[in-house]
Amino acid sequence: MSSNYFLNALNNSLPTSVEVNWRQETGSTNDDLKAAARRNAFRHPVLLTVERQTAGRGTHGRGWQTAELAMIFSLGLPLRDGLLSAPPGMLSIAAAMSIARSASMASNEKVLVKWPNDVWTAGGKAGGILIETVGDANGVRSIVIGVGLNLSIAPGGVTTAGWPIRAISTRVSMSDPTMRGEFLGLIVSDLINTFMAIEKSHDFSEIIDKWPLYDAFYGKSVAWRTLDKPDVPLEGINKGIDALGRLILQGRRGEKSELSGELVSLLGNSHRE
Known part of the structure; x- marks a missing residue:
């Protein structure tokens, strides 16, 4: 067999x-x-x-x-x-x-x-x-x-x-x-x-x-959809992860957000308007 x-x-x-x-x-x-x-x-x-x-x-x-x-x-x-x-x-x-x-x-x-x-x-x-x-x-x-x-x-x-x-x-x-x-x-x-x-x-x-050696989107512009506000994507530059494993997202004005993997999903190009 x-x-x-x-x-x-x-x-x-x-x-x-x-x-x-x-x-x-x-x-x-x-x-x-x-x-x-x-x-x-x-x-x-x-x-x-x-x-x-x-x-x-x-x-x-x-x-x-x-x-x-x-x-x-x-x-x-x-x-x-x-x-x-x-x-x-x-x-x-x-x-x-x-x-x-x-x-x-x-x-x-x-x-x-x-x-x-x-x-x-x-x-x-x-x-x-x-x-x-x-x-x-x-x-x-x-x-x-x-x-x-x-x-x-x-x-x-x-x-x-x-x-x-x-x-x-x-x-x-x-x-x-x-x-x-x-x-x-x-x-x-x-x-x-x-x-x-x-x-x-x-x-x-x-x-x-x-x-950064493994992140497919490190340093790139990305859009994330949150579960609580799915119609309002968060956009910014992927700047890596912090000590808790959260993604660091840098906005257009330099502001930073930390995203939890349990709360968001990365949008593909066909879903980005």
């Missing part, structure tokens, strides 16, 4: 401490891992990956559009002190930067991030990340990082904000289960290392400093 080749390659690409689970189909990998963490908090990394997800979702409860071929997985980790004290926005950004970095290693085009956590390549959205936390009956908490990456798509798709939907263009065929397993192992290993480093250092200065 092709799943055997995929799982062998995946397991060989990961630290032995990672518990690997695979299913043909599920509703939501995040929901499945959250249910497991409610029963018993994670003591080590737990990975769940599926071929097909029927009830995936993004931020603000948006549905996740299934690609022709996608990498769908959730990674569960213990939520220890270093992660507990981290601003939630910074964890999403750290995860997105990690995935952009590791995916770029296997891609024909550089993979970037649309703040705060959309995976971006070739001028469009190629994936998304949803981070959630959950506690068990003893109050011990876990973090679940849900990821969906497009590997092959039908042309012409656009997001609700008017951006093209893209796929990550890899140097090897992702229809090969062995290559797909190694690719996922590369991404998950980098995610684990990234969150272990945060847990130990409690320091986000390196992430803030390196953010």
